[in-house]
Amino acid sequence: MEFTRITEKASKYNHLEKMTVNELLTNINNEDKTVPDAVEKSIPQIEALVEQTVPKLKNGGRLFYLGAGTSGRLGIVDASECPPTFGVSHDLVIGLIAGGDNAIRKAVEFAEDSTDQGWKDLETYHISENDVVVGIAASGTTPYVIGALQKCNENNIITGCITCNEGSPLAETAQFPIVVTVGPEFVTGSSRMKAGTAQKLVLNMISTTTMIQLGRVKGNKMVDMQLSNNKLVDRGTRMVMEELNINREKAAELLKQHGNVRNAINNYGA
Structure with a gap:
């Protein structure tokens, strides 16, 4: 052609x-x-x-x-x-x-x-x-x-x-x-x-x-996203709250401790 x-x-x-x-x-x-x-x-x-x-x-x-x-x-x-x-x-x-x-x-x-x-x-x-x-x-x-x-x-x-x-x-x-x-x-x-x-x-x-x-999404969530601004920290906190059925304060604490959503969820109660 x-x-x-x-x-x-x-x-x-x-x-x-x-x-x-x-x-x-x-x-x-x-x-x-x-x-x-x-x-x-x-x-x-x-x-x-x-x-x-x-x-x-x-x-x-x-x-x-x-x-x-x-x-x-x-x-x-x-x-x-x-x-x-x-x-x-x-x-x-x-x-x-x-x-x-x-x-x-x-x-x-x-x-x-x-x-x-x-x-x-x-x-x-x-x-x-x-x-x-x-x-x-x-x-x-x-x-x-x-x-x-x-x-x-x-x-x-x-x-x-x-x-x-x-x-x-x-x-x-x-x-x-x-x-x-x-x-x-x-x-x-x-x-x-x-x-x-x-x-x-x-x-x-x-x-x-x-x-x-490559496993970089869980469910439909960006669980490995970088927490590079307040909007993303808030999104990450809500994701942890929903996944673990915990309050905002506890979710924010876990997120800060573990650095991202995936680690916060996987290490909950460990």
Whole structure:
């Protein structure tokens, strides 16, 4: 099948500058409503990647997200939220972006065009076949990401990807591709919109499902979350109260003593 960048196709809407604010918001929202349905069609692909990821992480491996621009930033967001949410090490899920940390806030010109830099960035983490690397690129054509995944494949490292263009070079390179076809953007080519939303949803699914499979959730609670602010301390206290059927004062005391919800519950009465 000939590769066509659907993410670059012309918007179904025209003369946007002539629309009212309400018309703009309504039309953007109508387009956004299509994204979850597109993600649903990709669940078997997401499942295949997660099934590969969980055993690697159980055996001491790591999950890397690699991207440029919006895609890179989304990977970093997902990776950075794993430690506070699930109490895992900052070294378990790692997000890398073309151009380095400076590119998180400001675009670094032509950083994504290097076919070698992605692999070099991974090498600084002593990447090995114990790890999993997921390339993120809405277009599916980013050299920084494709080059890195090609080297990973050569070195027997499991590769996945999240892209929004079927038949793209990235989807053809990854061993476990996830392709979410969301169609043309409301503003032609602005893949931070529907494509970015789709990537965020898939990243949520990958990390959350993986962490649950790793035992980082009990029932439906984040029992390993970091107690890094008063809101989370209060949430943790209520979780201990509910689980052990004790009053707030006793729950708060246990939480302070043991440092997190799981330990407070497991050590109650010990």
